Amino acid sequence: MPELEITIRSVGSVAVVEPRGFVNAHTVSGFERALSERVDAGNVRIVISGAHLSYVASAGFGAIMGLIEDVRGRGGDIRICALSGPVAHIFRVLGFDRLCRTFEREEDAVESFRGS
Amino acid sequence: MPELEITIRSVGSVAVVEPRGFVNAHTVSGFERALSERVDAGNVRIVISGAHLSYVASAGFGAIMGLIEDVRGRGGDIRICALSGPVAHIFRVLGFDRLCRTFEREEDAVESFRGS
Amino acid sequence: MGPVESAAPRTPDPLPTPAAPPIVLILPAACEALTLVHEAARRIAAGAGFDELAADEIAVAVNEAMTNIVEHAYRGEPGHEVTIRFHPSPGGLRVELDHRGESPTRLPLEADPVRLAAERRRGGLGVALMRKLMTRVEHLEPSPGVGRWSLDRRHRHPDGRSGDLR
Amino acid sequence: MGPVESAAPRTPDPLPTPAAPPIVLILPAACEALTLVHEAARRIAAGAGFDELAADEIAVAVNEAMTNIVEHAYRGEPGHEVTIRFHPSPGGLRVELDHRGESPTRLPLEADPVRLAAERRRGGLGVALMRKLMTRVEHLEPSPGVGRWSLDRRHRHPDGRSGDLR
């Protein structure tokens, strides 16, 4: 079992990035690459699904933090869905709810980009 | 999450013992007690289901080994079902297939006592 | 040099160092070892009487300290080691991570992700996260050349079935 | 006293002791620690390039050695310690478990569960299982008063993606 696997799906104009496993300083480079490749390809409407994440260390949150304002500057955003358990907890503890919009369901996160 | 939980079901005259978690030298006393309480209560037709076992150390196999001939002496048997993964592997490695009858499905293990 | 402490307004007292020998893990200072450290810390915290949430929090904090040592103390250089000591006690759990690399001169107290994002920063969350998850966080230099992250987490109840931050 | 070896007809050569420092785990010689040892061994074996089945086998063998130390070397007495060293190398993985308790004088080679069951024995499987799961199993006395289980597992291929018993 690899420590981190990332699936990317296109739902209309939105890229849904779904990491499976855990994001720590060891695996973060793959996570960061998946995000920045989306942005470089012009996909700036990004939803990160936490449905299959077992934990995310500060390095993983840092990857989002370092990228999000550039994405916003290009008219997009990084939004988060399906957080639960330890990942949702660390997200709140770090105050990321003030930086990123979150949704329980992936459909709602995707839908939120409509008309923006 | 406790390290070992044991569920006991009666299916007709057969007691199905279903340990969940792992049996090692630390948890084996609970496993052994569950088995010997069956025998002391006169339930000598025992099926152990491995469906929810993540691993069994030699101590766990030892508990079966130490009891099975007494159970047979009282007209019963200990039969095993639903072994898979590491547990099935260690079972074979230890040569337990020469000591205990095994079945893939619990129903078949229970059924095997019929008419005996 | 004295202890570099992330001095919260009122820093809780440290847990007393218990008499029983600690559980010790000595391993390469490398990101490859983070998963092992995470799982071991979680298991040891659970064994010390913390509930699942608290054990997860402790594991994350220990992982952040380990990451700090790999990336900052040793600047990602290979060939170095970390020694981790887990000291369970009736009051809680102390985890010490020792290294022979660079020590921080100043610890960030808080990290505001909104401000850090505006500065395009990818880092700066590690120490703040440790501080939020543990009762007390210090960086010490117990002997010349040795740096130590010392992380305490107290039990909520003195008889210790679960862990609380204060 | 020389090494007590479970001398198979042809015992494979031991793995050379590698130069890199081992991963070390020092913990109480108690059954409560078995899960931690199992998980750590599995994780380290996977990190050393063994596939899931091989890593599971190695974890079970290490657990049997740990159990042996708790139950036989220290006869279940509390307050003792075990030091476990994991030495990954290109050829495989060596695991050494050191104790200061009683050493076995003779190691059982094989264990026949049918015969042991006829004798109503509940034990006698541990060492035989270690031997079946590892390439080489020895009990050594590296220095006065120290007993050591030394367990080798070779990679199937010299470049080592997975582990084979020979």
Ligand SMILES: Nc1ncnc2c1ncn2[C@@H]1O[C@H](COP(=O)(O)OP(=O)(O)O)[C@@H](O)[C@H]1O
């Ligand atoms: N052990 C250390 N040695 C030197 N500098 C350190 C050390 N730990 C932290 N620092 C400094 O403090 C800053 C913040 O650290 P930290 O909160 O761990 O954030 P990060 O998530 O970037 O690692 C680092 O960028 C570094 O400049």
Ligand SMILES: Nc1ncnc2c1ncn2[C@@H]1O[C@H](COP(=O)(O)OP(=O)(O)O)[C@@H](O)[C@H]1O
């Ligand atoms: N470290 C030891 N010190 C003393 N005697 C030992 C030791 N290890 C094994 N023995 C002896 O060898 C027997 C078989 O050991 P083992 O294969 O580990 O079986 P078990 O599953 O009963 O522990 C034990 O019952 C014991 O008599």
